[in-house]
Amino acid sequence: MSDQSLLSARHLRKMYGARLGCTDVSFDLHEGEVLAVVGESGSGKSTLLSLLSTELEPTAGSVHYRFRTGETRDLASLSEAERRFLLRTDWGFVRQDAREGLRMGVSAGGNVGERLMAVGERHYGQIRGKAIDWLTRVEIEEARVDDMPGSFSGGMRQRLQIARNLVTHPRIVFMDEPTSGLDVSVQARLLDLIRGLVSDLGLAVIIVTHDLAVARLLSHRTMVMRGGRVVETGLTDQVLDDPQDAYTQLLVSSVLPA
Numbered sequence: 001m002s003d004q005s006l007l008s009a010r011h012l013r014k015m016y017g018a019r020l021g022c023t024d025v026s027f028d029l030h031e032g033e034v035l036a037v038v039g040e041s042g043s044g045k046s047t048l049l050s051l052l053s054t055e056l057e058p059t060a061g062s063v064h065y066r067f068r069t070g071e072t073r074d075l076a077s078l079s080e081a082e083r084r085f086l087l088r089t090d091w092g093f094v095r096q097d098a099r100e101g102l103r104m105g106v107s108a109g110g111n112v113g114e115r116l117m118a119v120g121e122r123h124y125g126q127i128r129g130k131a132i133d134w135l136t137r138v139e140i141e142e143a144r145v146d147d148m149p150g151s152f153s154g155g156m157r158q159r160l161q162i163a164r165n166l167v168t169h170p171r172i173v174f175m176d177e178p179t180s181g182l183d184v185s186v187q188a189r190l191l192d193l194i195r196g197l198v199s200d201l202g203l204a205v206i207i208v209t210h211d212l213a214v215a216r217l218l219s220h221r222t223m224v225m226r227g228g229r230v231v232e233t234g235l236t237d238q239v240l241d242d243p244q245d246a247y248t249q250l251l252v253s254s255v256l257p258a
């Protein structure tokens with residue numbers, strides 16, 4: 001792990017029984033950096049994201065994380081309480097299906113406020129004020145604060161999920177296909193919003209997408225996966241404009257289905 005890196009993966013491997021999830025994945029993520037993980041369906045993108053965010057245990061390899069104190073730890077060495085604390089404070093997770101990332105039985109304001117309470121905020125007025133502030137930042141009207149997410153459109157739910165995750169000022173946000181399944185115009189607006197917030201807050205992001213346009217718009221670096229392996233990695237413009245690997249060339253020329 002280099003001195004500057006926030007998260008560092010080394011030779012990560014995940015087997016599901018005899019089936020390969022991913023293997024030999026190594027990279028460093030720096031503060032404020034956006035890394036896109038792209039590849040076709042089944043290439044191991046989601047498996048990798050789950051390994052990095054400790055939702056899955058690797059079969060081999062390691063992930064190290066540099067805490068706010070400067071201390072670097074192997075994530076495998078964290079206790080369950082430490083891991084949960086990290087997930088509540090330093091990390092956010094924006095899921096493809098907002099229903100998995102939100103509490104559908106809790107109001108919009110409650111979804112955002114809950115994260116603040118989890119990091120120790122207790123003052124109701126302040127929590128509600130911050131929740132409204134964040135709803136506004138993600139373009140949800142204050143008048144919807146007490147509405148349930150079930151009454152929101154797909155795009156609004158994704159924006160609510162983003163507010164819920166960013167309200168605690170995480171250092172890394174993991175995003176799994178955050179814009180797929182939405183109308184093209186809704187996608188474009190959401191991408192713009194994500195891009196603005198990521199740059200304003202200086203967030204480090206790992207975004208999994210099968211959409212190269214999303215990688216192009218949001219990421220500094222791109223990692224291309226195929227069959228569970230990294231086939232190419234580099235600055236996004238370089239990877240997309242001048243791909244070196246034959247598979248990336250096919251992907252970029254859109255010969256392969258997404």
Ligand SMILES: Nc1ncnc2c1ncn2[C@@H]1O[C@H](COP(=O)(O)OP(=O)(O)OP(=O)(O)O)[C@@H](O)[C@H]1O
Pocket residue numbers: 016019020021022039040041042043044045046047048210
């Ligand atoms: N829970 C599981 N049990 C068994 N095999 C799995 C499991 N999850 C993923 N796999 C396998 O691991 C490989 C990588 O899957 P993964 O979901 O990580 O790919 P992906 O690139 O995220 O695909 P998609 O874009 O379709 O979500 C695939 O062969 C998949 O079948």
